[in-house]
Amino acid sequence: MSLKKTDPQIAKSLQKEINRQRQGLELIPSENFVSEAVLKALGSPLTNKYSEGYPGKRYYGGNQFIDEIESLAIDRAKKLFNAQHVNIQPYSGSPANLEVYFSFLEPGDTIMGMNLAHGGHLTHGHPVNLSGKIFNFIQYGVDKKTHLIDYDQVEKLAKKYKPKIIISGATAYPRIIKFKKFHEIAQKVGALSMADIAHIAGLIIGKAHPSPFPFTDIVTTTTHKTLRGPRGAMILCKEKYAQIIDKTVFPGMQGGPHNHTTAAIAVALKEASKPSFKTYVHQIVKNAKTLAQSLKQNGLDLISNGTDNHLILVDLIKTNVTGKQAEKALEQVGIYVNKNMIPYDPRTPFNPSGIRLGTPALTTRGMKEKQMKLIGQLIAQVIYNIDNKQVLKKVSQTVKQLTKAYPLYPNLKI
Ligand code: DSN
Numbered sequence: 306m307s308l309k310k311t312d313p314q315i316a317k318s319l320q321k322e323i324n325r326q327r328q329g330l331e332l333i334p335s336e337n338f339v340s341e342a343v344l345k346a347l348g349s350p351l352t353n354k355y356s357e358g359y360p361g362k363r364y365y366g367g368n369q370f371i372d373e374i375e376s377l378a379i380d381r382a383k384k385l386f387n388a389q390h391v392n393i394q395p396y397s398g399s400p401a402n403l404e405v406y407f408s409f410l411e412p413g414d415t416i417m418g419m420n421l422a423h424g425g426h427l428t429h430g431h432p433v434n435l436s437g438k439i440f441n442f443i444q445y446g447v448d449k450k451t452h453l454i455d456y457d458q459v460e461k462l463a464k465k466y467k468p469k470i471i472i473s474g475a476t477a478y479p480r481i482i483k484f485k486k487f488h489e490i491a492q493k494v495g496a497l498s499m500a501d502i503a504h505i506a507g508l509i510i511g512k513a514h515p516s517p518f519p520f521t522d523i524v525t526t527t528t529h530k531t532l533r534g535p536r537g538a539m540i541l542c543k544e545k546y547a548q549i550i551d552k553t554v555f556p557g558m559q560g561g562p563h564n565h566t567t568a569a570i571a572v573a574l575k576e577a578s579k580p581s582f583k584t585y586v587h588q589i590v591k592n593a594k595t596l597a598q599s600l601k602q603n604g605l606d607l608i609s610n611g612t613d614n615h616l617i618l619v620d621l622i623k624t625n626v627t628g629k630q631a632e633k634a635l636e637q638v639g640i641y642v643n644k645n646m647i648p649y650d651p652r653t654p655f656n657p658s659g660i661r662l663g664t665p666a667l668t669t670r671g672m673k674e675k676q677m678k679l680i681g682q683l684i685a686q687v688i689y690n691i692d693n694k695q696v697l698k699k700v701s702q703t704v705k706q707l708t709k710a711y712p713l714y715p716n717l718k719i
Pocket of ligand 1: 426
């Protein structure tokens, strides 16, 4: 029975969402378009199976083939990232990070992470997040002028507070992260080094960003951003931490792994091992640099004045348009970005002074520098003509023409 017949309401909303993805310019840097092979693995009967435990040691019968799938996913991840041990079961990035903390820390212990307003993540110690409520998080940030991570500050804070873990990694930092430097600081104060590479995992595999391997002690990543897999996560670590990490994931924090997700991650990792993936991630960076240049040429300010990776943070302060207003106006013409705090933002997280853009999804669609140049112009036109219906209508038409030339899931039927 087809989805359309069984549940026409969900089928209708799903079709509308597919159309939105097809007809829009997806510039949210944490999003991407998975292959049809990944979709196939995700929407498979693997979702029916319980398999608490790990390959060869399960608490349910009938796991012969699940073991094959999970072992393949683990082997592929180890090889691609040059990691000694991989746990592929975390449900997503936030649980993965908490699982690392609960492996090594007691409530109240001190840990260091990057401030959310400076580009970090909620789970890196924001007070509204469980991480910030349970542990004593010391937060570092970026330099006020350069917008680059202030490694001197990181070292000073580490020496002063003696954290048990120092986290590197960010969700809104457009520059190279010096993982080796973080590890060296951690070693100096006897802390573990942890890197959250969720945004740049694909760039690391394709050598478009330096790797935290093999020196970083523990690495977490989601699997659905530049890695271009399903929504999920992994923890990768040195062999000596394997047992404690595995025990914290299951039975410590989670129940049965999502086997359909594990299979889809395995497929994405196979795709990421091909030479074409390397070409893809280098194109992501070329596209981001071109888009950054175009935004600047069209009168917009960028945090750190550009990008080294897949993302761009636009500082809207001089435009008198807020991040919320810009996100909404761009959405109306089919351009998807997200409002974001900028370092030292005078505004609030719900209506901040920035927008965050990235090129992974449009690069998957095949767009290159020429299209990025145009998209930079379109974004600036919208921001500087936010109340001009005629301009917005024209931009909307250009977006439709552009997306038509780069079909998405042309054979997909629901
Ligand atoms: N929510 C993700 C992002 O958009 O960057 C981070 O987990």
